Amino acid sequence: MLRIHFTPEDLVRVRVAPTYGPLVEAMFGFRALRTGGFGAVPELWRRRVIRGQPHWAAPLSEVLGPESAFDIFTLLGRASTAAEGLESVAAMSRHRLGTEIEATVRWRERRRLDAKRWPSAWVNTVAADVAPGRILAPLIEACHDAVVAPYWGHIRRQLALEVAARTQLTAANGIEALFRSLHPTVRWHSPALELPSHPGPPADVHLNGRGIELVATVFLSTVEGPFWNAGDPSAPAVLFYPAVPCPADAATIFTADTEATASGGGGDGPLAELMGRTRAAALAAIAGGCTTSALARRVGISKAGASQHASVLRRSGLVTTVRNGSSVVHELTPLGRSLLAGSDPRPLPIQGD
Incomplete structure (x- = not known):
């Protein structure tokens, strides 16, 4: 059993990251x-x-x-x-x-x-x-x-959908629902997140205001971490959690046409045919929310190009844009999430309900 203790400052600094790459x-x-x-x-x-x-x-x-x-x-x-x-x-x-x-x-x-x-x-x-x-x-x-x-195109699409779903769940039900949805074994007993599957003797770790990033990965079956950046004590801890809730999703990722995904573009297959590869990749990259600069980095294009693609997606009703201080944050609309998923997205289960 591992207990991760949160202060109020830590709870404010909880982030869901699309991928570590x-x-x-x-x-x-x-x-x-x-x-x-x-x-x-x-x-x-x-x-x-x-x-x-x-x-x-x-x-x-x-x-x-x-x-x-x-x-x-x-x-x-x-x-x-x-x-x-x-x-x-x-x-x-x-x-x-x-x-x-x-x-x-x-x-x-x-x-x-x-x-x-x-x-x-x-x-x-x-x-x-x-x-x-x-x-x-x-x-x-x-x-x-x-x-x-x-398989990277299909992996990135799965991760984008996962993050979009977690973000939507948090907005609707709060941070406790996000924690409880990570895995059936995870428990939230305020102010601590309990990981019963963690190896080794019972232990407690304290975030002490540094916060935590929740990062999905397709190659996990349980929650792992937290990992710490030894070179930067102020950096948030990182907790990895499974991004593939059922075998059918894994089959889609790993048995699809590999040639179509080898370039690593998030927009592969029919979606790329409909929108163009770069714009489809931009749609996938926006899942979970990102700034224009982050969008440019994720897709590998200029900031001006990222801004143009975001504008087209926004005019099409697939993306919303909200100013946050000196930058803007892009988010997928329900229509954008559905288009990315290829079907109506199913709500995430909240463990313990």
Whole structure:
């Protein structure tokens, strides 16, 4: 049992993030492949990856460690595209990697895990390199290309729908309903979020005003975290939760035409044919809300182009735009959510009702 304690300031700083990007999804996918914890992910996906005889699997297994304690997810950070994420990985400093390794070693010591098992000699060699990111980047890129890239369009669409649904639920029923909807095992006993499925002895963590980001991923079957950015004590904690509520959704993601999604565009298939690939990708990127600058980053276009696409979507009744201070925030309308989903969206269940 893990209890995450919230102050009033933390509750104000709860955010639902669309995704941490394709590289973080790839790392979760690789861990699922490695541990057998596939959740709702079909066997077809596993066979396709294994058939490629991945050369990157063994060294990445050493990085993640035998208990998967190493926080590679916040180490990679948020990146809307693989290219952006790989650039950050390649620039990773020896100090940054060393900080995360030290934090993981302390985590293992508190749980009395064998210090000889991790870090391995190879991990220590990478950490001692003047540019460790240049060693890790090609391995992470190859993993991404096999695990996520062929399906990224469908994955991003699923994540966009998930975030839109969570945002709508929060607006209608409040933050407690959002917490209770994350997973059947999650319980909200104010002022703490309880995670009974968390491994290890009972523990309490306090956010102390830093807030928390809730990030959906398709490769999870339970809630995981919180993860902390050791390099930035003021950054919000990150809690990952499952984005695939039923096997039928997973089948749609991983058995669809992979060629159509390989480019990573959020607008694939019929929606792209109707609206154009970039505008369809913009519609998916707006799910959950975003500013014009964030829209530009997510789709990989200029800010002026993002503003133009948002204007067209707004005139079509698919998007609303509200000014928030010096910026504007775009949100999907019910019609926009329905178009993105391809059908009328079903309400999320609220656990405990």
